[in-house]
Amino acid sequence: MTDIIIxxxxxxxxxxxxxxxxxxxxxxxxxxxxFIDEMKKELNxxxxxxxxxxxxxxxxxxxxxxxxxxxxxxxxxxxxxxxREHERYSIVREIAERKEQESLKNMAEKEIKPSRExxxxxxxxxxxxxxIASRLNMPVGEVELVIALEGEKKHx
Numbered sequence: 001m002t003d004i005i006i007x008x009x010x011x012x013x014x015x016x017x018x019x020x021x022x023x024x025x026x027x028x029x030x031x032x033x034x035f036i037d038e039m040k041k042e043l044n045x046x047x048x049x050x051x052x053x054x055x056x057x058x059x060x061x062x063x064x065x066x067x068x069x070x071x072x073x074x075x076x077x078x079x080x081x082x083x084r085e086h087e088r089y090s091i092v093r094e095i096a097e098r099k100e101q102e103s104l105k106n107m108a109e110k111e112i113k114p115s116r117e118x119x120x121x122x123x124x125x126x127x128x129x130x131x132i133a134s135r136l137n138m139p140v141g142e143v144e145l146v147i148a149l150e151g152e153k154k155h156x
Contacts, residue, residue, distance in 0.1 A: 119132055
C-alpha cells in the first residue's frame with residue numbers, strides 16, 4: 001500500500017507540475033493578449049485625437065482660404081478702379097499737355113514772328129524795310145515781301 005501511495009503522490013506531483021507549467025503559460029498568453037488589447041485601445045485613442053486635430057486644422061485652413069479669397073477679390077476690384085483712374089488721369093494729362101504745347105506754340109509764334117500788321121503799320125509811318133527789319137528782328141527780304149503783298153492788295 002505504501003507503493004500505491006507513493007505512486008499516487010508522484011502522479012499528483014506530476015499533475016501539480018503540469019498544472020503550474022500550464023498556468024504559467026496561460027497567464028503569459030493572457031498577459032500578451034491583455035497588452036495587445038491595451039495597445040489597440042491606446043492606438044485607437046491616438047487615432048481619434050489625430051482625426052479631431054486634423055479636422056480642426058482643415059477647418060482653420062478653409063477659413064483662411066475663404067478670408068484670402070475675399071481679400072483677393074477686394075484687391076482685384078481696387079486694381080480695376082486704379083486702372084480706370086490711371087486711364088482717366090493719362091487722358092487728362094495728355095489733353096493738358098497738348099493744350100500747353102499749343103498755347104506755348106501760339107505764344108512763341110506771337111512773340112517770335114511779328115504780325116503782318118506791325119510791318120505794314122511801321123511802313124505807313126514812313127520807316128524803310130531795313131529799319132523795320134531791325135526793329136522787328138526779321139529778315140529784310142521778309143519785310144520787303146510783306147510790303148510788296150500789301151501794295152498788290154491796294155492795286156486790286
